[in-house]
Amino acid sequence: MTRKCLAIAGVVLLVVSLAGCVTESGYYDPYRSAGAGALGGAATGAAIGSIIGAATGNPATGAWVGAAAGGVLGGVGAALYASHRNSEMRSSQAAAQAYNYQGQGNVVSIDNVTASPSTVRPGQQVNLGMNYTILTPNNAPVSVTLVREIRYGGSPVGSPYQTTVSNANGSFNDNVSYSLPSNATPGVYTVTSRVTSSYGTSQKDTSFSVQ
Numbered sequence: 001m002t003r004k005c006l007a008i009a010g011v012v013l014l015v016v017s018l019a020g021c022v023t024e025s026g027y028y029d030p031y032r033s034a035g036a037g038a039l040g041g042a043a044t045g046a047a048i049g050s051i052i053g054a055a056t057g058n059p060a061t062g063a064w065v066g067a068a069a070g071g072v073l074g075g076v077g078a079a080l081y082a083s084h085r086n087s088e089m090r091s092s093q094a095a096a097q098a099y100n101y102q103g104q105g106n107v108v109s110i111d112n113v114t115a116s117p118s119t120v121r122p123g124q125q126v127n128l129g130m131n132y133t134i135l136t137p138n139n140a141p142v143s144v145t146l147v148r149e150i151r152y153g154g155s156p157v158g159s160p161y162q163t164t165v166s167n168a169n170g171s172f173n174d175n176v177s178y179s180l181p182s183n184a185t186p187g188v189y190t191v192t193s194r195v196t197s198s199y200g201t202s203q204k205d206t207s208f209s210v211q
């Protein structure tokens with residue numbers, strides 16, 4: 001019984017301390033990406049649950065502790081994103097003119113992506129910008145999912161950022177701030193930006209360097 005309590009207490013303390021680090025670092029929980037963050041922590045939670053289950057001899061105990069830990073750890077990854085902004089750049093008429101669009105099919109296009117500044121240090125913020133255009137024959141409002149994924153050496157860094165917005169036809173500018181962990185490894189980081197809707201998907205990459 002004592003060993004079981006110590007094992008559970010150790011994991012609870014780990015989870016609480018990680019959550020506390022998020023607050024003290026100045027990050028806040030961006031509710032739009034909290035779900036993605038929690039899902040991203042599932043694998044970690046499962047690993048912790050396995051350890052607890054083995055230590056206590058009770059797989060059920062490991063399951064609920066692992067689930068709780070996974071949710072909080074995922075939240076830590078999600079909390080690296082903040083300050084999401086989505087605004088119109090061109091009306092549907094102006095966007096149609098720029099694309100020479102005359103109602104033929106659907107246009108779902110990322111026009112350009114940016115990461116600014118292009119060179120940062122651990123603990124600093126990078127603004128991830130994306131300009132995209134949506135055009136449809138009926139000119140109806142469209143629900144789109146906006147995603148940012150950061151990779152280093154081909155491997156994901158934390159949980160992806162994901163949010164859903166509803167826009168009229170036109171061109172839009174979307175920005176989200178990404179706070180680098182204080183222990184970020186120096187090197188080149190690839191940012192994949194993606195727009196997904198029932199009318200199609202578009203994706204572009206950019207990058208920034210950590211010194």
